[in-house]
Amino acid sequence: MRQAEKRAIERVASKRRNKNSSSSNDEFEAEHICIRTCGRELKCGKHRCQQMCHRGPCPSCLEAIFEEISCNCGRTVLQPPQPCGTRAPECRFDCTRPRPCGHPQVAHNCHPDDLACPKCPFLVEKGCICGKKTLKNQPCWFEEPRCGLVCGKKLKCGTHSCNKLCHRPGACEDEGISGSHCQQLCGKTRSCGHLDTERCHAPYPCKEDKPCQAKTFVTCECQHRKQEVKCSATKIEPSPQRPLLKCDDECLRLQRNARLASALNIDPQTHTNDHVPYSDTTLKLYRENPQWAHIYEREFRVFAEDRAEKRLRFKPMKAHQRAFIHSLAEDFGLDSESSDPEPHRHVCLFKTPRFVSSPMKTLAQCAKICASQDSSTQQATIANDATAIPYNALLLTNPQFGLTVEELDAALRKEYAAHPTVKFHTSFLPSDEVVLKGSGTWTSQTLEASLTALKSTLQHTVRRLKLAENVFLCSVDDSLNVLRREGGQAQREGGWSAVVGRSTGRIRMPRDR
Known part of the structure; x- marks a missing residue:
């Protein structure tokens, strides 16, 4: 065998020498011939190529297997001998692998181990990843169910809460942040009464070294005219001087009317018993939440009785609640303005010359009067309809x-x-x-x-x-x-x-x- 290989090598070398000698260009070197064994791994993954070093892919493995080749379930078998590297046959029977969850297997064909079974479609109860709720009708294969609620966990600053939706433990919005671990706005009340809009600096107090950018109002002496300006208060100057507006002709007219009403001793009780001093909008908003409206009506009356108080500021509230405050202020003869952006928007009341006194009737009394009037109107309508036939x-x-x-x-x-x-x-x-x-x-x-x-x-x-x-x-x-x-x-x-x-x-x- 070795002599045959040597003779073959010599023939190939002779041909190459003759080819090179016949060439007119003597600058090219003769091709090098490697006589070592290839040794690369064959496709079967078990044997190596025994041929002499060659170009291109190695041929298929020539070895044979004398063992049975079966599928995963063992019901489809290839009998020996078989070429080395033969894969397991395709099986037409159902897969018999048990599921880890214990649910019945979905009908599908037998397959090798490198292919996964279909996901379990059964619906079960699972706890969300934040641990707040147990969710029903969740797919068994789903590993991260989420309830969609706000986390609400206290952040490292100790003042704010995490605003992210349901997430894994340890993934709050301040995790992994170096330095200032909370990126929310401070939200504390400054000495001027407005909210601090700087980044969270807890547990340290607000510096208040920058002028406050919140909106406030300057008024004339009688509180009728007003103008919106920046607060500009700092810790050094909590109450900066702001120029007052001058009273105009309308202010003087309202002051004369107020003095005339006082001189004539006008009594609000001279109205008839069925008189309603509130607008329809106010009564409509009152009927939606009477208990809440009664609390703020009492604050209105306390503010109206105190002659020294010229301004009243309410805490932040929702839009429909602010609408009730504005409507009731109009009925009382007070002026009202909303300040600050959401969710800190609130209402401020001002006493102007239009204000004389608070209405004598309460909202509850006027609501009963309107109810009785509506009942009478309905009966009259029914009677008119009867006569109109x-x-x-x-x-x-x-x-x-x-x-x-x-x-x-x-x-x-x-x-x-x-x-x-x-x-x-x-x-x-x-x-x-x-x-x-x-x-x-x-x-x-x-x-x-x-x-x-x-x-x-x-x-x-x-x-x-x-x-x-x-x-x-x-x-x-x-x-x-x-x-x-x-x-x-x-x-x-x-x-x-x-x-x-x-x-x-x-x-x-x-x-x-």
Whole structure:
């Protein structure tokens, strides 16, 4: 074998020498030939290439395997011999691997270990990653369920709380921050009464070396005019001097009116008992939360009674609560302004010459007055609706004994002919009355006008022939219940209740109809 290889090597070398000698260019060196074994690992991963050093990929492994090759479950097997490197066969049976969670396996084909089974789709209860709540209907495979609530854990500064949503323990917003471990705004109250908007510096107090940038107001002497300016207060100068506004002609007019009201001794109690000194907006907002509104109404009255106080500042509140404060201030004759951005926005009250005194009636008293007025208005509306029902029939009272529908229609045929657009249907009521109901292609106003014109002629004929005692215009529904009659009020009850009501006054003999 070695001699054959040597002869082959010598032939290759001879050819290369001849090729190089025949070339006109003698500057190229002859190709180097490596006679060592390749030794690279084959695709099977178990053996190495035994050929002489060569270019390109190594050939397939020529070794054989004399063992059975099976799938993971062992139900699909390849019998030996097989080429080295043969992979496990594909299996058409279901995978039998048990799940770590204990749930039944989802139906899928058997597969090698390097492929994972499908995720478990069963829904279970799991605790969120922050540990606050237990969440239902969570997929079993889901490892990080989140409740979506704000963390709320105290930060390292000891003043603020973490504002991040549900997260893993130790992942609060101040974790991993060097130096100042809290990046939130300070939020403490400065000496001027506004909030500190610098970065958190706890546990150290606010420096207040920079002028306060919050908004405040300067007013004229009578508190009627006001202008928004920056606070500009510092620790050294907590109350900086600000120029006051001058009173204008409107201020002087309001002052004269106030003195005139005092000279004339105007008493708010001279109003009538049903007078409501509050706007509809104020009463509407009061009805939404009476207990809360009552607390702030009391603060309004205490502020109104104290003549030395010219300004009142409320704590931050929500937008609909501030709307109630502004509306109530307008009713009291006070001026109001909102200051600072959300969520620290609050309302300030100012006494101006428009203010005389607080209303004598409370919000609770006025709410009761409005409720009673609304009830009266509703009853009046119902009564007006009843009288507004148009007439659609004629009512004959105390008809002749033994009178039939055919006899009555024959006697009134001439009067009916005067109104050809209206068709009349005669019906006897249980109350011993006769209804002549009109129908046809007309509007309710047209029918009422036709019945009004027909009434006088029909009444003369009925009395002349002694068919009935009198004729009235009326309104009836589809069940022939009399809703309204001429000269009387609407009658809502019909049927046998009406019969009983009328039968108490007189007893009539039964009729043969």
